[in-house]
Amino acid sequence: MLYEISEKAIQLENQGKEMIKFNLGDPDLPTPPEIVEAAYEAMKQGKTKYSSAAGEKKLREELARIHGVSVDNVVVTTGSKWAIFSLLFLLLKRGENVVVPSPHWTSYELAAKKIGAEIRFLRRDLESDWKVDAEKLEALIDDKTRLIILNSPNNPTSKVIDDKTFSEIVQIAKSKGVTVLSDEVYSDISFVKAKSILDFGADNILVTGFSKSFLMTGWRIGYVVVEKELATRMIKLNQITTTCVPAFIQYGALKGLESRKKIADDIRRQFKVRADAAYSVLSKSKMRFSRPDAPFYLFPKVDGLDSERFALDLLDKGVAVAPGTAFGDYREYVRIALTVNEEKIREGLEKLCEALP
Amino acid sequence: MLYEISEKAIQLENQGKEMIKFNLGDPDLPTPPEIVEAAYEAMKQGKTKYSSAAGEKKLREELARIHGVSVDNVVVTTGSKWAIFSLLFLLLKRGENVVVPSPHWTSYELAAKKIGAEIRFLRRDLESDWKVDAEKLEALIDDKTRLIILNSPNNPTSKVIDDKTFSEIVQIAKSKGVTVLSDEVYSDISFVKAKSILDFGADNILVTGFSKSFLMTGWRIGYVVVEKELATRMIKLNQITTTCVPAFIQYGALKGLESRKKIADDIRRQFKVRADAAYSVLSKSKMRFSRPDAPFYLFPKVDGLDSERFALDLLDKGVAVAPGTAFGDYREYVRIALTVNEEKIREGLEKLCEALP
Numbered sequence: 062m063l064y065e066i067s068e069k070a071i072q073l074e075n076q077g078k079e080m081i082k083f084n085l086g087d088p089d090l091p092t093p094p095e096i097v098e099a100a101y102e103a104m105k106q107g108k109t110k111y112s113s114a115a116g117e118k119k120l121r122e123e124l125a126r127i128h129g130v131s132v133d134n135v136v137v138t139t140g141s142k143w144a145i146f147s148l149l150f151l152l153l154k155r156g157e158n159v160v161v162p163s164p165h166w167t168s169y170e171l172a173a174k175k176i177g178a179e180i181r182f183l184r185r186d187l188e189s190d191w192k193v194d195a196e197k198l199e200a201l202i203d204d205k206t207r208l209i210i211l212n213s214p215n216n217p218t219s220k221v222i223d224d225k226t227f228s229e230i231v232q233i234a235k236s237k238g239v240t241v242l243s244d245e246v247y248s249d250i251s252f253v254k255a256k257s258i259l260d261f262g263a264d265n266i267l268v269t270g271f272s273k274s275f276l277m278t279g280w281r282i283g284y285v286v287v288e289k290e291l292a293t294r295m296i297k298l299n300q301i302t303t304t305c306v307p308a309f310i311q312y313g314a315l316k317g318l319e320s321r322k323k324i325a326d327d328i329r330r331q332f333k334v335r336a337d338a339a340y341s342v343l344s345k346s347k348m349r350f351s352r353p354d355a356p357f358y359l360f361p362k363v364d365g366l367d368s369e370r371f372a373l374d375l376l377d378k379g380v381a382v383a384p385g386t387a388f389g390d391y392r393e394y395v396r397i398a399l400t401v402n403e404e405k406i407r408e409g410l411e412k413l414c415e416a417l418p
Numbered sequence: 419m420l421y422e423i424s425e426k427a428i429q430l431e432n433q434g435k436e437m438i439k440f441n442l443g444d445p446d447l448p449t450p451p452e453i454v455e456a457a458y459e460a461m462k463q464g465k466t467k468y469s470s471a472a473g474e475k476k477l478r479e480e481l482a483r484i485h486g487v488s489v490d491n492v493v494v495t496t497g498s499k500w501a502i503f504s505l506l507f508l509l510l511k512r513g514e515n516v517v518v519p520s521p522h523w524t525s526y527e528l529a530a531k532k533i534g535a536e537i538r539f540l541r542r543d544l545e546s547d548w549k550v551d552a553e554k555l556e557a558l559i560d561d562k563t564r565l566i567i568l569n570s571p572n573n574p575t576s577k578v579i580d581d582k583t584f585s586e587i588v589q590i591a592k593s594k595g596v597t598v599l600s601d602e603v604y605s606d607i608s609f610v611k612a613k614s615i616l617d618f619g620a621d622n623i624l625v626t627g628f629s630k631s632f633l634m635t636g637w638r639i640g641y642v643v644v645e646k647e648l649a650t651r652m653i654k655l656n657q658i659t660t661t662c663v664p665a666f667i668q669y670g671a672l673k674g675l676e677s678r679k680k681i682a683d684d685i686r687r688q689f690k691v692r693a694d695a696a697y698s699v700l701s702k703s704k705m706r707f708s709r710p711d712a713p714f715y716l717f718p719k720v721d722g723l724d725s726e727r728f729a730l731d732l733l734d735k736g737v738a739v740a741p742g743t744a745f746g747d748y749r750e751y752v753r754i755a756l757t758v759n760e761e762k763i764r765e766g767l768e769k770l771c772e773a774l775p
Contacts, residue, residue, distance in 0.1 A: 064657070085468065091464055091466065097462060101454075104457065109449045109454075110444050139496060140660065142658070142661055143659055146658060171657075171658045175658060278466070278467055278468050279466045279467045279468050279469055281661060281663075281664055300421070301499065301525050301528045301529050303638065304497055304638060305638070307636050307637050308636055309636075310664070
């Protein structure tokens, strides 16, 4: 349904209709020019040959320094999505399962199903402010559970898991012999401080990337911090699949790391303005939602809404949103990605509110 | 062993030793500057966002035009290696098998094993000029065979499958209900005309890419021509794994296609000079080999040679080659990639000949 909406929105645009697109997590802001220039310089210097399947040494060293780990723990990947797919592929056998708090990013579910693993969802609700109930999570784990996937800040709710709950989940995982895969792609640009899995030692898996915090979505570069043996297995899988992230892209990312804080601060500031604007419009509507802890999403609810029907009808009004069903069993919700400017956010959300049944 | 040699060669270089590296299929020639400039222009124009998992429309259209197929048959992939892995992943179930004439590119074997499929090798020999014996190939096929992988021109022998044999193999596959996956990455720069799987209709699979024929190894861009239903399955797998090839890379490749013939002619001419130089040095040695039909490799034999031992010892003399065992059961062979200039080819091969036992 996510792809159907996206394609229909593009079709309408091609027919000349002006669309306000809240449907994709791809910010409108351009990649910082210093990253583009560094990538170009690297291309001209011949960084266009096969590169290491582990990632360029300089980039791995810098990431290791940032996270306080060894270079051997860092593997650069063709986007964080490839990292997640390859981890599920390497760690889960057919019939084994992974536990994921829902609502959740669609790709976890599709990847797990594709490799024949079972995915078990822990339902969260707006009414309890999207909190993870650690006791209920524990009850989902059995002897076939290999992984728990956390995503804080979360897509689609933009909520951060509080420190106490995060700690409880890590303890439960440890006691059950289950690994935590923590997808932290929105962490650097979060409005509130988000706990990292690395705060709890080196047994678990950090997956993150440059897409969101360096505005590099289409560049396809992410990385993991994992224990060395698993790093070796991921590198070997890269060797027979994606080979490497183009070296010139890695030099672009390395340049971005030089101004990591400044770039993240800029993104955070701009998206805070947008989140506040969206909040002020939606607060006047009958939609209920939780204030976002991070960019880019709002995940409001309207009791009784059929969000798939609503999202399709809304396209004709020139607004695209993602139905809640794309993120689990959340038919009464829509996901609004604030990836357009403030003026368009106000205009688009007013149209959306008018269209509510 | 291929990676061990490669890493030792790099270690020695880092220690200040001058190495002549014949061990990797990564040509020393730079990516044509018009491709670099086109990629840079695309970056600056904001082609840095998520792109289609099928490939950019303009690139797919141009590839469809070149191959005389529909756009729906073309899928752009993160290198031809990812195309091969994803095809094996989608088409082979655990316990099913794929038939591959050997010697063969290492990745076919590693990918098939990684997904739990069986790989059956058809042995070819230097003594019969590396010909595929179609009858023996047929005998390897059973009711669990899903694919035959052809690679003409071949890595590591640089031999082209003759038209009659190619046609026989396609007929056998058809009669047995088996699909042919034809990896044609060296085809555009071949010294002799190589038959394409597309010459035999649209039932089979073409895999190729920009790495070799546009000197874009590190850019990770390839593509397939497949029937529409399989294209759709590959696109869906891309959506949950690699997402897309960066759009700016695709615009670089599209620029390359404008001077496709000129670029291929240049590469072919330069590598013909290198192949002739190598031929003249090796002809004076006790090595036996077949004259290459295409860049970049020679695959000579020395009776009784332990090529792994030889390759490791040769590193100390400043020359890196790949042992034949990396390409199947070919212990008496070494693969020499002519990816250095003519002068170095002569110097390196003379050192190699001197070191022969």
